[in-house]
Amino acid sequence: MNPDNLQRTDRRTTEIQFPLQIKAVVIDLDGTLLDTAMDLASAANKMLTELGKPELPVATIQSFIGKGIQRLVKRSLTNSLDEEPDPELFNKALPIYQRNYHENLYTHTRPFPEVVEGLDTLKKDGFRLACITNKAEAFTLPLLRATNLLHYFEMVLSGDTLPKKKPDPLPLLHACNHFQIKPYELLLIGDSLNDAMAARAAGCHIFCVPYGYNEGRGVNELNCDAVVSSLLEATKLIKK
Ligand SMILES: O=C(O)COP(=O)(O)O
Numbered sequence: 034m035n036p037d038n039l040q041r042t043d044r045r046t047t048e049i050q051f052p053l054q055i056k057a058v059v060i061d062l063d064g065t066l067l068d069t070a071m072d073l074a075s076a077a078n079k080m081l082t083e084l085g086k087p088e089l090p091v092a093t094i095q096s097f098i099g100k101g102i103q104r105l106v107k108r109s110l111t112n113s114l115d116e117e118p119d120p121e122l123f124n125k126a127l128p129i130y131q132r133n134y135h136e137n138l139y140t141h142t143r144p145f146p147e148v149v150e151g152l153d154t155l156k157k158d159g160f161r162l163a164c165i166t167n168k169a170e171a172f173t174l175p176l177l178r179a180t181n182l183l184h185y186f187e188m189v190l191s192g193d194t195l196p197k198k199k200p201d202p203l204p205l206l207h208a209c210n211h212f213q214i215k216p217y218e219l220l221l222i223g224d225s226l227n228d229a230m231a232a233r234a235a236g237c238h239i240f241c242v243p244y245g246y247n248e249g250r251g252v253n254e255l256n257c258d259a260v261v262s263s264l265l266e267a268t269k270l271i272k273k
Pocket residue numbers: 061062063064098099100101102105165166167168169199
């Protein structure tokens with residue numbers, strides 16, 4: 034085992050006691066609340082077709098999800114995680130992507146299993162709830178409304194709501210300020226390295242679900258307090 038893992042295991046068993054005492058729960062959208070990959074991938078492939086480029090496998094595009102729509106478009110254009118496309122091509126591609134995604138925002142998108150049951154339980158148990166996503170607000174709000182999840186959340190912070198998005202801690206610190214709580218009284222439930230890094234940087238707790246989108250990084254690699262099979266499972270590890 035590498036020393037980093039040893040340190041992490043040690044920190045978990047000595048400092049973390051379950052059930053965790055917290056006041057608010059913040060939940061990631063893509064890959065945690067909603068299974069959006071199919072609709073995100075179809076919009077990317079329609080964009081590629083309109084630009085005369087070959088389509089990509091859905092699994093490839095799924096591995097590009099995590100850092101917002103602009104990054105997803107860049108990754109789809111270059112078929113790589115980090116390469117920058119020609120700026121002119123990107124400027125042409127972005128509105129094509131946005132139009133296609135708007136047209137089919139929730140054709141296949143559904144909540145993952147036990148999301149609704151988990152949110153009902155969190156609400157019944159009296160936790161304050163927010164959604165924090167890297168997705169642009171123009172897509173976030175219609176999607177949460179269409180899937181009947183919007184009413185659970187006191188606050189929704191999208192990728193373009195604040196000057197910085199996850200993995201920056203700003204959205205989580207903004208939520209702590211809104212709820213008037215300390216960072217350690219807030220739990221983020223997410224699916225990716227962006228969530229884990231944001232939570233650690235803010236000093237919040239973090240649980241990860243294993244079924245989401247993680248840019249090719251297995252959930253066990255992430256520095257989180259627990260891996261939970263669903264939102265409903267998460268409710269068993271926390272108390273007010
Ligand atoms: O829009 C993305 O790329 C990811 O969004 P998320 O933060 O809800 O996972």
